[in-house]
Amino acid sequence: MQSPPTTISRVLVDGANRVEAPGATHGEAWSALGAVLAATLLIRRSRGAHAAIVAFAALASLPGLSAWAARADGPRRAGSSAASVDRLSSAIETFAREHGCANVVRSSCVACAPVVRFALARSARCAAPAPIVLEADAIEAGCAERSGTLVCGTPP
Amino acid sequence: MIALVAPLAVTLGSAIAGAAADGALGLTPRGASRAPLLVLVTLVAAYLASTVPIALAILVLLAVATRARRARSPSLAPLPGLGFWIAAGALVLVCLSRPAHPILWDELVWLSKARLAAPWPSRLVRAALDPNGGVIPSGYPLFYSLASAWLGGFSSQRSAVAAGAAAFDALACVAFLGAVWDSKPGRRLGRVAIAVAVLVTCPIVLVHLRAAYVDLPVGLLAATLALSFEAPRPRAAPAVLAIALVGLKDEGLAHVLAVLAVATGFSAIRRSRRRLTAALVGLGCGATAFAAWRLRLASAGVPADHALNYVRFDRAAPLARMLASHARDRGTWGATLGLGAGAWIAAWARGRRAPGPSLRLAATLSAQAVALGLALLCGPDRLMEFAANGTLLNRLIVQLVPMVAALTASWI
Numbered sequence: 001m002q003s004p005p006t007t008i009s010r011v012l013v014d015g016a017n018r019v020e021a022p023g024a025t026h027g028e029a030w031s032a033l034g035a036v037l038a039a040t041l042l043i044r045r046s047r048g049a050h051a052a053i054v055a056f057a058a059l060a061s062l063p064g065l066s067a068w069a070a071r072a073d074g075p076r077r078a079g080s081s082a083a084s085v086d087r088l089s090s091a092i093e094t095f096a097r098e099h100g101c102a103n104v105v106r107s108s109c110v111a112c113a114p115v116v117r118f119a120l121a122r123s124a125r126c127a128a129p130a131p132i133v134l135e136a137d138a139i140e141a142g143c144a145e146r147s148g149t150l151v152c153g154t155p156p
Numbered sequence: 157m158i159a160l161v162a163p164l165a166v167t168l169g170s171a172i173a174g175a176a177a178d179g180a181l182g183l184t185p186r187g188a189s190r191a192p193l194l195v196l197v198t199l200v201a202a203y204l205a206s207t208v209p210i211a212l213a214i215l216v217l218l219a220v221a222t223r224a225r226r227a228r229s230p231s232l233a234p235l236p237g238l239g240f241w242i243a244a245g246a247l248v249l250v251c252l253s254r255p256a257h258p259i260l261w262d263e264l265v266w267l268s269k270a271r272l273a274a275p276w277p278s279r280l281v282r283a284a285l286d287p288n289g290g291v292i293p294s295g296y297p298l299f300y301s302l303a304s305a306w307l308g309g310f311s312s313q314r315s316a317v318a319a320g321a322a323a324f325d326a327l328a329c330v331a332f333l334g335a336v337w338d339s340k341p342g343r344r345l346g347r348v349a350i351a352v353a354v355l356v357t358c359p360i361v362l363v364h365l366r367a368a369y370v371d372l373p374v375g376l377l378a379a380t381l382a383l384s385f386e387a388p389r390p391r392a393a394p395a396v397l398a399i400a401l402v403g404l405k406d407e408g409l410a411h412v413l414a415v416l417a418v419a420t421g422f423s424a425i426r427r428s429r430r431r432l433t434a435a436l437v438g439l440g441c442g443a444t445a446f447a448a449w450r451l452r453l454a455s456a457g458v459p460a461d462h463a464l465n466y467v468r469f470d471r472a473a474p475l476a477r478m479l480a481s482h483a484r485d486r487g488t489w490g491a492t493l494g495l496g497a498g499a500w501i502a503a504w505a506r507g508r509r510a511p512g513p514s515l516r517l518a519a520t521l522s523a524q525a526v527a528l529g530l531a532l533l534c535g536p537d538r539l540m541e542f543a544a545n546g547t548l549l550n551r552l553i554v555q556l557v558p559m560v561a562a563l564t565a566s567w568i
Contacts, residue, residue, distance in 0.1 A: 008259065016260045016369050017550050019359045019488045027486025031494030038498025042567050043505050050350050050568060053495055057357035061490030064359030073259055073363065082255030089257070089314060114264035117292075121268040122312055 008081040008139055009111040011072040021067035030060045084139050085115055088152060091143035092119035092132060095150040099130035102150065107134040109153065115139070158256050162309025162316060163323035170198035170306075177201070181219045183392040188236040189334030189380065192327050193393055200399050202306065203299045206277040207403075208448035215399075215441060219392065236337055239345040243352050244333045247365065250356070251326040254366035256315045263321070263368035265292065269301035270317040275310035277302050285456040295453045295460035297446075299403025300324065300370050321368035328376040329365075332558055335383035336565055340512040347565040354561035358492040364554055370405045371554040377401055378411035379558040381438070382520045385419045386513050390434040394419070398442030403449075406461065407555065410531045412442040414523035422516050467533050471540060475532055475549070482549050493553070496521075496560030499567065510567075517563040524559060528552050 005011045005020055037056055041049035068074050072081045092115070096102035101124050104116055112134045135141070135153025143152035174194030178184050184193045204212035236244075258264045269291060273280035277298075283289035284298060300321075305312075307327075308320025336351045337344045355361050364372040381397040384390045398416065401408035416439045423431035453460055483493050503510045503518035510518075532539055532552075542548035 012259055012261055012264075014546070016262060016363060016367055017546050018482075018485060019363065021359070021487025026484060027489070027491075028484040030486050030491050031484060031489075031497070034491035034494025035498040035501065038495045038564070039501040039505070040498075042499060042502035050346070050564075053564065054350065054353045054357070057354065057491050057495055059491075060486060060494075061357040061359055061492075064487040064490055065362070067487055068359050068362055071363075073255065073366070075253065078255040078259070078366070081259050082257040085259045086257040086314060093314075111261075114261045114268075118258065118264040118268040118271070118314070121271040 005071055006077075008072045008084050009109075011081065012085070012111040012114070012139070015071065015073055019064045019067050019071075021063035023063070027060075034060065087142055088112070088139050089115050089119040091150065091152065092116060093123070095130065095132065095143075095145065096120055096123040099148075100124065101126040101129045102132050103129035104134060105131040105149075108136045109134040109138040112138050112152070158252060158254060158319040158322055159315060160252065160319070162311065163307050163319050166307050166309055166320075167195055167323060167327070170195040173198040181216075181392070183219070183396065185338075185384070185387040185389055185391050185393055187334065187338035187387065188240060189331050189338055189384070189393075192331035192334060193396060195327055196331065196400055197396055199303050199306065200299075200396050200403070202277075203302055203403050204399065204445065206302060207281055207298055208445065208452060211444050211448040214444065215395070236334070236344075240333070240337055240348055243345070243348045244330050247329040247333065247352060247355065248326040250362065250365045251322050251329060254318065254322050254368075256318060258314075258318050258321075258368055260367050260369070263318075266301055266368050266370065267304060267317045267321060269298065270304040270308070270320065271312045271314070273298070273302050273305040274308070274312040274317065275305075277305070280305075285452060285458060287457050287459075293461035295450075295458050297403045297405065297408070297449055299400060300368075300373070300405070304368065318368060322366075325365060325368075325373055328373040328380075331380045332376040332383075332562075335380040335386075336562055339383045339386040339562075339566065343568050346568045350565040350568060351561040354492060354495070354564050355557065357490050358557055359490055360488045360550065360554060361492075361557055369551070369554075371551045372558070374401060374404050374408055374411060375555040375558040377404070378408075378415055378524065378555070379562045381412070382415045382419065382517060382559065383513070383562060385423065385431050385435065385516070388428075389430050392434075392437070394434045394438030395441040398438040399445045402442050402446040407528065407531065407552070409442065409446050410527035411524055411555070412439070414527035415520055416442070418516065418520045418523045422519070465534050465536060467530070469533065471533055474540070475529075475543060478543055479549050479553075482546070483553065488550065489553075492557060492560060495564060496557075499560070499564045502567070503563065512566055514563065514566040517559065517566055521556065521559045521563060524556055528555070 132150045138153035141153045171194045174197040284291045303324050304320035307323040308316035384393040398412045419435040500518050503514040
């Protein structure tokens with residue numbers, strides 16, 4: 001099991017599919033216990049059934065909630081993560097606008113694909129698009145224009 | 157934190173326009189879910205006008221033609237008080253606390269379409285109907301992207317479309333909690349509190365509440381659709397919700413068919429002509445909106461992303477294994493799925509002695525799961541790739557979590 005996705009690149013690619021709390025993949029015991037608890041309390045219409053169910057749900061959610069809080073899109077770090085993505089997106093959009101249009105000619109950054117789509121959503125098409133190169137750390141490292149090419153990230 | 161002025165202004169304007177349409181046509185039932193439904197009426201009408209105007213024209217003519225037979229129904233529910241707004245406000249705050257810029261894969265894709273749609277939708281609709289337009293996924297319905305653009309203040313700014321998406325998610329949350337409030341008399345605040353508790357103790361739901369992903373809004377509106385049949389006169393609420401659902405995502409149709417099939421069956425058993433009519437009208441409106449968009453795609457030569465195939469039973473075993481593997485991830489789900497299973501078992505065990513809408517909601521949850529399962533068995537081969545790399549099944553389960561919350565809350 002991996003640790004919570006604390007880097008923006010990992011969150012960007014896979015963050016919406018799972019929370020990735022360490023050691024929480026074997027939760028069948030909690031699920032089974034929750035099912036028995038809820039079924040028993042609700043069928044018997046026990047007093048305080050819902051308080052017990054909510055308390056159990058809160059207890060079971062603790063690993064996930066703490067993993068979520070540590071993620072790059074969690075409450076504490078979402079602002080800086082969003083700023084990194086926005087910096088890349090803004091650089092690409094500005095570069096495309098200044099050159100008429102732009103196109104990625106080489107990319108080692110898997111997580112950058114949707115950012116490029118988002119940045120170039122309103123960009124015009126043209127016959128000779130200005131080149132963009134995306135290195136693996138493009139989101140974290142930022143971009144610079146070098147001889148007519150926008151290079152994002154640290155070249156190898 | 158996102159900028160709130162534009163979403164608030166557009167939401168208020170949409171509510172006023174929705175109230176005007178409601179005054180003329182009598183579309184929504186009274187109750188706590190009425191205000192968000194009025195906003196949804198405007199958004200749905202604008203969506204149909206932008207994408208399939210002929211469908212909007214037919215539906216307005218139908219509404220006008222049946223207007224004479226309608227009278228304002230008495231309110232089932234008292235207006236929600238401070239407690240409701242505190243509970244709903246908690247969920248809304250989570251939605252609005254999202255990052256100012258999209259940072260997850262699919263939200264960048266959804267919102268890139270929203271940027272194309274601002275300020276006017278014609279550019280996005282033209283691109284979506286162009287086989288070389290570069291809009292992905294090909295043929296997908298456009299309601300979420302259009303609504304995000306509109307609620308973001310008709311701006312293509314990167315942060316504005318994110319704010320619009322957050323406003324839509326917040327709207328879906330309030331509609332859902334309003335429907336939970338309206339669903340039966342007595343202990344309304346307790347039910348709303350339980351529904352909120354079930355949602356926020358599911359960690360992946362917190363991720364989706366702060367993201368522009370469509371799965372949670374689909375689940376929230378599908379549960380709202382199911383709960384709308386607890387009103388004595390659902391009026392046109394099911395129709396509005398059905399059109400919204402088929403416009404949000406292709407899976408929306410599966411939810412509409414499942415929810416309305418169960419609503420039709422229970423309305424027939426309860427001998428409730430008004431509910432039965434509302435269910436059939438909802439089914440017709442949802443099917444019309446879906447078919448009209450698919451016809452436009454076909455006439456433009458754009459392939460639909462989710463073209464249905466014949467049933468592939470050989471997929472059932474691997475899908476069940478993957479589902480079991482995902483569902484036991486406590487970090488992602490907490491105990492939500494287990495508790496939902498318990499509430500589902502309890503509803504069937506007590507049968508007609510189960511309180512209020514519990515049995516109907518349990519039946520609806522079953523139908524939704526079956527419909528999504530069938531969609532997986534009939535879908536294109538790529539679905540199995542998505543399921544294997546973990547980007548499909550969890551999202552489908554997220555679509556069912558609001559119904560689990562409604563079912564658990566219905567026992568109060």
